[in-house]
Amino acid sequence: xxxxxxxxxxxxxxxxxxxxxxxxxxxxxxxxxxxxxxxxxxxxxxxxxxxxxxxxxxxxxxxxxxxxxxxxxxxxxxxxxxxxxxxxxxxxxxxxxxxxxxxxxxxxxxxxxxxxxxxxxxxxxxxxxxxxxxxxxxxxxxxxxxxxxxxxxxxxxxxxxxxxxxxxxxxxxxxxxxxxxxxxxxxx
Amino acid sequence: xxxxxxxxxxxxxxxxxxxxxxxxxxxxxxxxxxxxxxxxxxxxxxxxxxxxxxxxxxxxxxxxxxxxxxxxxxxxxxxxxxxxxxxxxxxxxxxxxxxxxxxxxxxxxxxxxxxxxxxxxxxxxxxxxxxxxxxxxxxxxxxxxxxxxxxxxxxxxxxxxxxxxxxxxxxxxxxxxxxxxxxxxxxxxxxxxxxxxxxxxxxxxxxxxxxxxxxxxxxxxxxxxxxxxxxxxxxxxxxxxxxxxxxxxxxxxxxxxxxxxxxxxxxxxxxxxxxxxxxxxx
Numbered sequence: 001x002x003x004x005x006x007x008x009x010x011x012x013x014x015x016x017x018x019x020x021x022x023x024x025x026x027x028x029x030x031x032x033x034x035x036x037x038x039x040x041x042x043x044x045x046x047x048x049x050x051x052x053x054x055x056x057x058x059x060x061x062x063x064x065x066x067x068x069x070x071x072x073x074x075x076x077x078x079x080x081x082x083x084x085x086x087x088x089x090x091x092x093x094x095x096x097x098x099x100x101x102x103x104x105x106x107x108x109x110x111x112x113x114x115x116x117x118x119x120x121x122x123x124x125x126x127x128x129x130x131x132x133x134x135x136x137x138x139x140x141x142x143x144x145x146x147x148x149x150x151x152x153x154x155x156x157x158x159x160x161x162x163x164x165x166x167x168x169x170x171x172x173x174x175x176x177x178x179x180x181x182x183x184x185x186x187x188x
Numbered sequence: 189x190x191x192x193x194x195x196x197x198x199x200x201x202x203x204x205x206x207x208x209x210x211x212x213x214x215x216x217x218x219x220x221x222x223x224x225x226x227x228x229x230x231x232x233x234x235x236x237x238x239x240x241x242x243x244x245x246x247x248x249x250x251x252x253x254x255x256x257x258x259x260x261x262x263x264x265x266x267x268x269x270x271x272x273x274x275x276x277x278x279x280x281x282x283x284x285x286x287x288x289x290x291x292x293x294x295x296x297x298x299x300x301x302x303x304x305x306x307x308x309x310x311x312x313x314x315x316x317x318x319x320x321x322x323x324x325x326x327x328x329x330x331x332x333x334x335x336x337x338x339x340x341x342x343x344x345x346x347x348x349x350x351x352x353x354x355x356x357x358x359x360x361x362x363x364x365x366x367x368x369x370x371x372x373x374x375x376x377x378x379x380x381x382x383x384x385x386x387x388x389x390x391x392x393x394x395x396x397x398x399x400x401x402x403x404x405x406x407x408x409x410x411x412x413x414x415x416x417x418x419x420x421x422x423x424x425x426x427x428x429x430x431x432x433x434x435x436x437x438x439x440x441x442x443x444x445x446x447x448x449x450x451x452x453x454x455x456x457x458x459x460x461x462x463x464x465x466x467x468x469x470x
Contacts, residue, residue, distance in 0.1 A: 062441070063442060064446065079412075079441055082226065082229060090223045092226055092229075093266060093409045094266045106229070109229070110225050110229060113197055113200075113228065141193060141194070142190075
């Protein structure tokens with residue numbers, strides 16, 4: 001049975017998330033953990049903006065908080081987010097990875113090690129290569145991988161970097177992703 | 189999924205506690221109650237980098253090769269810092285803590301987990317601008333001796349100077365940051381007048397005891413690497429080290445939630461994690 005979805009995105013990510021998260025139903029059975037590169041800005045304003053049309057609860061992830069289904073957790077600015085053995089949140093201020101903190105690779109890798117084949121990884125639009133290694137790691141340990149079709153991505157560098165080094169289970173247009181997540185959550 | 193890969197992950201969860209036990213037994217450094225996710229990330233990377241097949245193989249090496257242990261110690265110690273990191277914290281410290289400190293004839297401050305020292309000097313600058321530095325004794329400690337050496341020198345690369353300037357201004361700095369350093373050979377050296385009030389010392393929060401009674405403790409972005417039990421233990425240590433009505437400053441993503449002593453502190457600035465020890469009733 002699947003337990004969690006991890007989503008990574010950078011440039012154009014707010015628009016991309018806007019096309020996915022509000023489409024997910026209130027009874028969505030998986031936890032969602034997101035890394036969105038937003039520089040040093042505080043998370044508050046975009047969380048408010050995204051929350052408006054959402055049926056799920058959106059929040060900034062807190063240190064040692066237990067990850068629960070039906071909630072969308074965002075990595076706080078300037079901290080990496082990792083998943084502990086007991087499915088709680090760990091934050092880290094260690095050096096940037098791919099010039100990014102939070103880094104998608106850090107989240108994906110630690111989620112892959114913890115959730116193994118109970119994980120879905122989603123990599124969206126972005127202007128750097130963060131996340132490519134991480135989504136490969138998710139696949140390595142049996143997780144389901146979804147990469148946004150570079151043609152629908154506002155910035156294609158991120159999805160292109162991923163499909164250069166791995167073969168995702170699903171290469172989807174942005175508007176197909178939420179539907180696929182709902183389908184997977186019911187199937188597995 | 190490949191059964192073999194799953195087994196590698198399962199084994200790692202068995203091997204990591206054994207590995208940390210080996211380090212503790214052999215070298216006395218205790219990482220057994222660090223956050224598991226954090227330790228796993230560091231060890232997995234060291235494993236890939238050193239081309240080891242397993243954590244057990246690394247354990248074999250660590251028991252016999254002290255140089256290897258030293259390099260691993262570096263991996264496990266996070267030394268990311270900057271001058272006036274989280275400028276909001278420093279402006280809140282000015283607003284909420286300084287007026288109180290001004291009523292004391294002599295002030296002792298403990299900066300625990302000071303890494304390479306940028307934040308200690310930032311604090312010294314702030315105290316100087318508030319005309320308090322002369323009355324202060326700052327103890328800055330870390331378990332990593334290598335970073336303490338850098339901290340003692342107070343010489344830093346200039347590559348982040350622009351950021352430091354921005355932070356300083358945002359923190360409510362009253363002068364110019366350049367008043368406090370000299371530039372030389374592409375490095376900046378902080379003024380001696382700041383360091384004469386700072387004592388840098390080797391102290392391990394995990395295994396060492398209280399070493400002084402202090403009025404203020406700063407320990408920012410250290411507890412996030414510990415598990416709940418260790419967080420509780422360290423907060424106890426801080427509680428015992430603080431004088432009555434002393435201040436405790438944690439990192440902005442840290443809290444007292446996992447400590448039994450939460451009720452013994454008052455949050456002075458909840459988002460910026462500045463706490464005050466309640467006056468003892470006894």
